[in-house]
Amino acid sequence: MLYSNLRDAKGQPIAIRCDGGRIAEIGPALSGTPDVDGGGRLLMPAFVEPHVHLDKTLYGQPWMASTAGPALRDYIDNERRVLAAQTTPISVRAGRLLERMLCYGTTAIRSHVDVAPDIGVTHVEAMLELREIWADRIDMQFVAFPQTGLLCRPGTADLMRQAMQMGVETVGGLDPAWIDGDPDGQLRLIFGMAEDFGAGLDIHLHDKGELGAWQIDRIADYTEGAGLQGRVMISHAYCLGMIPERQLERIGRRLADLRISLMTSAPAETSIPPVEPLTAMGVTVCCGSDGIRDSWSPLGNGDMLERAFFVAYKYDWGRDAEFELALNCATHNAARAIGLAGYGLAPGDRADFLMVDAETPGDALCRRPLARRVVRAGRLVAEDGRLL
Numbered sequence: 001m002l003y004s005n006l007r008d009a010k011g012q013p014i015a016i017r018c019d020g021g022r023i024a025e026i027g028p029a030l031s032g033t034p035d036v037d038g039g040g041r042l043l044m045p046a047f048v049e050p051h052v053h054l055d056k057t058l059y060g061q062p063w064m065a066s067t068a069g070p071a072l073r074d075y076i077d078n079e080r081r082v083l084a085a086q087t088t089p090i091s092v093r094a095g096r097l098l099e100r101m102l103c104y105g106t107t108a109i110r111s112h113v114d115v116a117p118d119i120g121v122t123h124v125e126a127m128l129e130l131r132e133i134w135a136d137r138i139d140m141q142f143v144a145f146p147q148t149g150l151l152c153r154p155g156t157a158d159l160m161r162q163a164m165q166m167g168v169e170t171v172g173g174l175d176p177a178w179i180d181g182d183p184d185g186q187l188r189l190i191f192g193m194a195e196d197f198g199a200g201l202d203i204h205l206h207d208k209g210e211l212g213a214w215q216i217d218r219i220a221d222y223t224e225g226a227g228l229q230g231r232v233m234i235s236h237a238y239c240l241g242m243i244p245e246r247q248l249e250r251i252g253r254r255l256a257d258l259r260i261s262l263m264t265s266a267p268a269e270t271s272i273p274p275v276e277p278l279t280a281m282g283v284t285v286c287c288g289s290d291g292i293r294d295s296w297s298p299l300g301n302g303d304m305l306e307r308a309f310f311v312a313y314k315y316d317w318g319r320d321a322e323f324e325l326a327l328n329c330a331t332h333n334a335a336r337a338i339g340l341a342g343y344g345l346a347p348g349d350r351a352d353f354l355m356v357d358a359e360t361p362g363d364a365l366c367r368r369p370l371a372r373r374v375v376r377a378g379r380l381v382a383e384d385g386r387l388l
């Protein structure tokens with residue numbers, strides 16, 4: 001397949017030839033008769049969603065405003081009630097959301113999947129089935145996520161091990177101090193589990209200020225001890241936006257050395273890991289949706305172009321280099337953070353890319369047009385918001 005009449009980030013003509021699902025050739029002018037006329041659209045790599053909770057979504061269900069709060073534990077308890085009352089299966093709700101995400105241009109996803117004594121591994125079973133169904137259109141990785149707590153919920157660790165045996169790739173964690181009240185206990189357990197399974201980790205850390213920063217240092221210690229460099233992600237890490245510059249500098253250097261990546265959903269109401277200084281230190285910072293239209297909040301629509309926009313909006317960015325950094329958080333950085341192989345727009349990479357009706361990456365980010373053609377493994381799979 002030859003896709004021609006496209007433009008690169010600098011506005012220059014570019015064409016792309018795909019063979020066997022991979023990019024065979026990319027350049028300003030490729031020989032041969034084009035199969036698809038790009039109509040002068042902007043060529044971009046497909047989006048990577050590094051942090052979502054597909055199993056919790058109420059996507060396509062009747063409108064439900066948030067009724068939970070104010071404490072984290074209230075949200076967790078409320079979610080158990082809401083999800084237990086659902087009669088539409090997880091696979092249907094999550095499947096609708098996957099379809100929407102693909103139409104927006106996302107072809108790889110890491111989803112946390114709840115594991116807890118009240119639900120066992122039922123969410124994992126549903127997500128593994130869904131992964132089979134969507135395998136040719138979206139790459140899916142899973143994290144065994146102890147949403148209701150780990151040490152404070154006896155039985156959860158065994159269920160997480162069961163989830164890993166079933167085919168979940170990554171060990172999850174949740175606020176070792178705030179939720180379990182035993183940071184070393186939780187970290188020892190989950191890092192031990194990761195070593196047993198030869199897996200990486202992805203830890204939700206909402207704890208703020210000094211308590212959060214102290215746990216990041218502990219996570220770095222455990223990463224170093226277990227030799228898990230490049231296999232650990234810390235999700236949220238609000239605390240990094242709250243600590244003094246010199247402390248951020250020291251922790252940032254450590255994260256870069258150990259290749260521990262950071263994920264932010266770029267929330268408006270709290271601080272986030274400072275994207276520019278951390279990137280300059282060599283830390284991989286990516287952005288993700290987190291919950292989409294679930295019992296925590298009806299906010300979110302699965303569009304990674306919008307999520308990257310939230311990063312730019314958070315900092316009131318306006319320069320092209322800044323918009324490209326925001327987009328990187330939803331593309332290259334997200335791919336690196338979840339260890340996605342063969343990602344990019346170079347020969348040999350998997351041919352997952354977008355043709356967006358925009359002048360430049362910055363223009364795409366600011367307007368977030370739905371006029372996007374989505375190519376997955378060399379094949380056109382969605383066009384202007386519709387699945388083909």
Ligand SMILES: [Zn+2]
Nearest residue numbers: 112204290291
């Ligand atoms: Zn999350």
